[in-house]
Amino acid sequence: MSGNRPTKILSVKDQIAEQMRSDIISGDLAPNTKLNEKELAERFGLSRGPIRDVILQLTKEGLLVSKNNVGASVNSVLDPSLQKLMISLRRNIEVFAIEHLKDKLTEKDFVALEKILADLQSAFEREDFTEVTKIDISFHNYLIHKAGGDDLVNIWYPFVMRMRLNYKRITSGVECVNEHVAILNALRSGDTATAVKGLKANIR
Known part of the structure; x- marks a missing residue:
């Protein structure tokens, strides 16, 4: 419970990014897992636009890797x-x-x-x-x-x-x-x- 923490007002996109970071850190989204924009949009009850923004954000952070025509996936484990x-x-x-x-x-x-x-x-x-x-x-x-x-x-x-x-x-x-x-x-x-x-x- 985080009741003793200052409440941060997070936008919907920030909340989704935070949830996906948790999923990747916990291993629920394993390295090399391919992401499906449509499935993510359905999971979070949003259109695909905000999901694309979150994917772009997490790609900049190094958690995801995006390739043209292939889509995004969880980054691989480093050599x-x-x-x-x-x-x-x-x-x-x-x-x-x-x-x-x-x-x-x-x-x-x-x-x-x-x-x-x-x-x-x-x-x-x-x-x-x-x-x-x-x-x-x-x-x-x-x-x-x-x-x-x-x-x-x-x-x-x-x-x-x-x-x-x-x-x-x-x-x-x-x-x-x-x-x-x-x-x-x-x-x-x-x-x-x-x-x-x-x-x-x-x-x-």
Whole structure:
């Protein structure tokens, strides 16, 4: 239940995109699954126009791949060597972000980030691993947006979403939450080097 979270007003398209992200992250929509616009339109009770917009959005995010005359499908799992490259690129972007956060985080930001980690803990306790993944991503997204705005987020986001297709469930809740707490504590005390070290340990 997300009753304790601030209510975000999502457009219908955003809600459908969010549902499809969950389906892909959870594996309900497996890699290489072909999407049928007509079936999706029927499932969500919409015309095909908004469904096309959602498919375009998720293609930009790296979750779907669209080919002319073939339609869209869930992106494939990365080859191990490409996954390694993706991890390295994502790590570099996030280290860049951490190094550009000095004096940018206010007390309000730290409260918001602590709330994200409380939600992460709660999702682990419910064993809702799809939600765990989404909350984990939102923590990193918050820091990246604070460091470099939409420009940096738009560079980073496809890496993190595409990498997710390779992951099996994150099952070690304590370790995962503790890694994020360590990053947050280092940022709070202005210790960039320790924050970078914690981040590198978390992205693997």
